[in-house]
Amino acid sequence: MSDKVTRRDFLNGTQIAIGASMVGPWSELLAASGSPFDLSSDYYPPAKTGLRGSHDGAWETMHARVAGRDFKAPRADEKYDLVVVGAGISGLSAAHFYRKEKPDARILVLDNHDDFGGHAKRNEFSINGKTRIGYGGTESIDTPSSYSQVAKDMLVDVGIDTQKFYKLYHQELYASMGLSKGILFDKETYGEQKLVGGYNRIPWQEFAAQTPMSDKARADLIRVWTDERDYLPGLGRDEKIAKLSKMSYYAFLRDLVKVDQQVLEMYRRWGMSFWCVGIDEIPATSVQSYDGGMPGLTHTLPRVGYRGDEPYIFHFPDGNASVARLLVRKLIPDAVPGNTMEDVVTARVDYSRLDRESQGTRIRLNSTVVNVRHTGRNDNVDVTYAHGNEVYTVRAGRCIMACYNSVVPYICPELPTEQKEGLAYNVKVPLVYTKVLVPNWRPFAELGLDFVYYTNDFFKQVELDYPVSIGNYEFGKTPDDPMVLHMCHVQHFPDIKGPEQWRAGRRHLLGTPFSVYEGHVRDQLDQALSGAGFDAERDIHAITVNRWAHGYSYSNDLLWEPEWPDPKQTPWYKARQPHGRITIANSDAGVQATTNSAITQGHRAVMEALQG
Template identity: 30%
Template sequence: MALGGFRSDDGVTRRDFVNGALVAATALAASGCSAAEAPLDEAAAWDGFGGVGDYARAHGNSHAMQAAGHLVRDGAYDTPPRTTPTGETYDLVIIGGGLSGMAAALEFLGKRPGGSCLIIENHAIFGGEAKRNEFDVDGIRLAGPQGANSFPVPAGPGSRGYDVFTAIGMPRGFEYLPAGGTAKALEFCKDNFEFQYWKDRSPSFGWFFGEQGGAGRWARDIWSDDLARAPYPDAVKADFVKWRSHVAPNGGADQSEAGFLRWLDSMSYKDLIEKVMGLSPQVTAYADPIVASAISGMGCDVTSARAAYGSAMPGFRTPQDLARLLEPEQHSLPGGNDVLTRHFVKTLIPAALRGDRSLDAIMNDSVDFTALDRPGNPVRMRLGATAIRVVHDGPAGAARAVKIDYAQGGKLFGLTARSVVMAGGSWVTRNIVRDLPEPHGAAYRQFHRTPLLVANVAVRNWRFLASLGLTACRWFDGFGYCCNIRAAMAVGRDRRPLDPDMPAVITFYVPVFYPGEGTIQEQAARGRFEMLGTSYADYERRIRDQMARLFGSSGFRQSDIAGIILNRWGHAYLCPQPGFYTGIDGARPARDIIRTAHGRIAFAHSELNGQQNWIAATDEGRRAAEQAIAVL
């Protein structure tokens, strides 16, 4: 997934919540009501159960955070507000405490020892989309990813990400535990993505065809016999085989590698599948949710074919070339890529995590929130703070400082920075950098962000899956389209193997998208409206109904569910439309414009890469930090 791995260069007791009508966050913002003034039952009905531990108050975009962000979007601070000056001046202020922001802070700390740095983060805990959900099921602690998960270990010195990996003390080897009980013969995907396509040949991965499948309903490992057991017409089966095994001809006038990439960026992945390869629209429909959940948040119709190429989708490489490309092993810790953000925090603010630098301590020890924003820290982090205005103190070319206003705890504050890195998303930056030059503004209008829902379901047992011989599933109607249980990684004292009689977390990545129904802007807006307008109770019902339909005949009972946590990401992905990478009609690509600093303000978003992953995020953060350092 773009939120996850780098592939190429480019007993919880079930909580009952108020079932009253949900007032959309947009209405709250338009009313001028602050997040703190939102009715308590309304926020609870939207947020739902958050789990246990330090991340319980920050799962996805919370109701309060959405409301605060929408006030900015809707112009509540277009006129400079009256703020309380903090009296602070920092060498560098970073807006955003995710992987890009932390990488920028690490670069600054290494190159400007003795300098001062503040990270402003709007969530209740650091990490951006690389955070965890935690459950306590009958005394057993479980974790699942809120969004970003899956990463490779960099190959060695000189490889991308290697020096960051080394600087933050990430381990280079991980141990996975064998399954236990009746699951000993099963295979598990190590993340939540590769079973969808990249490594989907396993008898433990199943496809639910429902009524289409007749008596079979479930089919395991459908690619092992070229879809012989799948209910597709023979001609469509042949197209699927061609999609997975053939390489589309290079139709560009320039046959060089650069020309090939420009040609791919001139069309959608749907056009490559259907017009260039001449395959059935059913192939596109099969690929749509894979592309949406793991690459762009949208379907093949609006996603550049180059994005599909960069994420190793079919149609570009022979199976042998693809196998070589996928050789770096992908890893996913219990909480996903929070392992990276917690290692960053331990490096930047050592006292914030109470234990030593072992993987066990960094992953499992609690956060000392009082240490994050402590005076005297070379790097400080201010949580629950939403930046609302960032503007040069005078003309950008001559200004000696940048003024920053932010909202925290229902109050507005102001401080000063000598340089700034904008490490949040494009949808935030375009609204709060108040003197943004028009070339940057026009470039940002080519950035289209798309929603995604990640649901972690804690179950008291998963015998209903094991009895089917499955650990990962794909289906074609109803809520979502896939789910799985990841392989069990040994972390510290936790040596518990995956046993169907024991609790586990089943994760659903759910794109909220409408392929072929309007422009990319219209599809993304419709998806956000649906996701932000649906109560926790309604999503809970949909998940329970889907699990009953999928697994009811194999023994699933509603009482098997111990808890459900929703992570709503309104702007989870950038969807790189055709032309995003190389520009349209000879124009400079939008991402190259954004990589140009504006006075004392530099821009760092993982989305600038076109595929979001931890290496892209850290690369962009470090580049922006270097630009910020250059003006000090």
């Protein structure tokens, strides 16, 4: 891969016609044997730049299926004990759990993407003969103490010792250099565009004085951070929780704290990379632990613990893509060299070994499942999928749907109406993780920044990578070392509320060409860093846009979610019920966008399959 961003990098990301996308990607990937499923020895998706995530070639077939296209199902030509639909962490976990219970089982895992791991996506870059690794999706094992026992045990089973991260993660690196968050205030709201560093590090009076805010807004910002005030005096803790859980954080700041509108605008998009909505849809009770705590609540609703209060350090350089790699190593040892959590980071996966006849478990990529149905006397399940220009069918004793819940009704039309409605309730959240390779991060160091928040721009943030060194992979700890920057985009719709904004966001993402993302990357990095000599034209060496039109799983913690007194009446409970020999996995089934949910739901689906 070239050190400089080339036109070829950009062409990787451009939209292509559906017909072409169902032909082109596979013609270059076949091994010499000519088998439609074999991959060549140099097949290596993590090194691709341009438009990744839900890349072109991965989504068009399913969109055609949803639009009503009928795929004629040929006779089944392969037989497996289990077929798993989806090679994300939930699907790989399900295969792992099933293999533990049935060591001799024949298992096939099908996935529409060109890589395994689902949202746990690995991005690799090369610069000056060195490899830099980034995460294109699921980024961390968040608070492992809160994981289910099943999930904790699985991490150990695949070789992960989370306690090692206390030494692997350089927790004090950025703080020891005096780096902190900066805010780039936008001209439309504040009268001038201005970058102000030292957020939550220097005294608030000093920070506020540097902002382009009005005098009243500055005073309110200082007050909301420094006043030791209870804004709900006379109420007990339970009463406060009941009130604040039904009040948005925006309304809390506006109506109880009574801050100026400029302060509200400063925080409006603060949590977009986490909740993917503005603070006007986030309950005030939910922001206590986000980003170290949001202002105004400290003395109104003091925080009482947070899932063990573990630091946010349980992070491989490629995020949870290493968890997926370790699962694949467990299932197909020949495909992932090595034997430790350290060496998996620098191991080069041999994709040509994922799908071989001699293996008990096979992973078949670039394969979009379009139909799943019981056969005969419901003693088998036929799974039909598209691969390249052809359609194939395999027969399975059991099938686990570890794909997006929202597509299951289209793939399994025989499901009961109530279950289809429950599955459709899950509207996944669109978002973009963009990785930018730069030759050094000296401009950040000179400006005293490790993170820049944009009050109103396309990308919500740019931040330095998590400082983790593991095995033979050494993080670039000095400002003169190469760095993979992280930028996050979620389309904000001020006038659209609830899940409908995510449907609109999905249309926006799929209709946005790579050139638009690239343009915003260049403009926003220049805006923030040019004062320290950064030049986007010179200093950007590669860009990978991880577009997730169906990103985070729906979570039931936002203001519009109704109360569900009976857990068995929730849409997600109805959605994940087994249907004959078909069971449902994926983090969607647990209404949590977490690796814990993905693993736990994969295990539940396996147990139900074995009992059915």
